Amino acid sequence: MNRCLLYGVTDDCDITLPAVGVQGRPLQGMLVGGLRAHYSHMSEDTRFTADDAVQFHRVTMAIFDATTIIPFRFATVLTQDAIADHLSRYADRYMECMERIRDMEQWEWRIEVDGPPPLEGPRPSACGSGRAYLEARAAALRECSLKAKTIEATVGDIAREWQKNANGERLYALVPKAERQKVRAAIQDMPEEKGVRATGPWIPTEFVRLVVSE
Numbered sequence: 001m002n003r004c005l006l007y008g009v010t011d012d013c014d015i016t017l018p019a020v021g022v023q024g025r026p027l028q029g030m031l032v033g034g035l036r037a038h039y040s041h042m043s044e045d046t047r048f049t050a051d052d053a054v055q056f057h058r059v060t061m062a063i064f065d066a067t068t069i070i071p072f073r074f075a076t077v078l079t080q081d082a083i084a085d086h087l088s089r090y091a092d093r094y095m096e097c098m099e100r101i102r103d104m105e106q107w108e109w110r111i112e113v114d115g116p117p118p119l120e121g122p123r124p125s126a127c128g129s130g131r132a133y134l135e136a137r138a139a140a141l142r143e144c145s146l147k148a149k150t151i152e153a154t155v156g157d158i159a160r161e162w163q164k165n166a167n168g169e170r171l172y173a174l175v176p177k178a179e180r181q182k183v184r185a186a187i188q189d190m191p192e193e194k195g196v197r198a199t200g201p202w203i204p205t206e207f208v209r210l211v212v213s214e
Contacts, residue, residue, distance in 0.1 A: 004078055005046075005077055006039045006077070006078060007059050008069040009070045010068060011034055012031055012036050017066070021055065025040035035094055038063060061203070064203045071203055101174070101207055103178070105175055105200065105203070107172070108200055109171040111169050141167065144167070155175075172206040174206075174207045
C-alpha cells in the first residue's frame with residue numbers, strides 16, 4: 001500500500017505517538033532532513049467518513065500535545081515518494097513556519113451579535129432596502145469590534161499575536177502553551193458578554209504561514 005493519509009509534519013523529536021490512526025491503521029513516520037511526516041497507509045479503495053475526520057482530529061491533537069505540528073487538511077493523501085519530494089522541496093519553509101509557532105497554541109472566540117449576516121448571494125428580502133441592510137450590518141460589525149477589543153484587552157500581552165476573520169466574528173490568539181492557565185484565568189475574568197464563546201487550546205492553524213505550490 002503506497003497510499004498515505006497525512007496527519008502533519010513535526011521536527012525530528014522523540015515523542016510518544018498514538019499507536020493507531022484513522023480506521024485503525026498504524027501511524028508511520030518518514031524522516032526527511034530534520035522533518036518528520038506522520039501518516040497512515042490506506043488501501044486504494046478507502047472511502048473516508050465523518051468518523052474518520054473525528055479520529056484524524058484526535059491524532060493531530062495528540063501529536064500537538066506532545067510537540068509542534070503543522071497539520072495537513074483532512075484528507076490529504078499522497079504516495080510515499082510524493083511525501084519525500086514535498087518535504088525535500090519545501091523543508092526551509094516548513095522549518096521557518098515551525099519556529100514561528102513552536103510551543104504555541106491557538107485560542108478562539110466566536111462572536112455573535114444581533115443583525116443581518118454577511119451578504120452572500122442575493123440580499124434576503126427580510127433585510128428590507130439595500131441601505132437598511134448596510135446600516136444594520138455596519139452596526140453589527142461595530143458591536144463585533146467592541147467585543148473583540150474587550151477580549152484583546154483582557155487577555156493582554158499573554159497573546160503573542162492576534163488574527164480575525166474578515167467579518168470580525170472569529171478572533172484568534174496565539175499563546176505560548178506555558179501560559180495556558182493564564183488564558184483560562186483571563187477568560188474567567190472577562191465580563192459576561194452575550195454571544196461570546198471561547199474555545200481552545202487548538203493547533204495554531206490560523207497562524208501557519210506556509211505557502212507552497214505543487
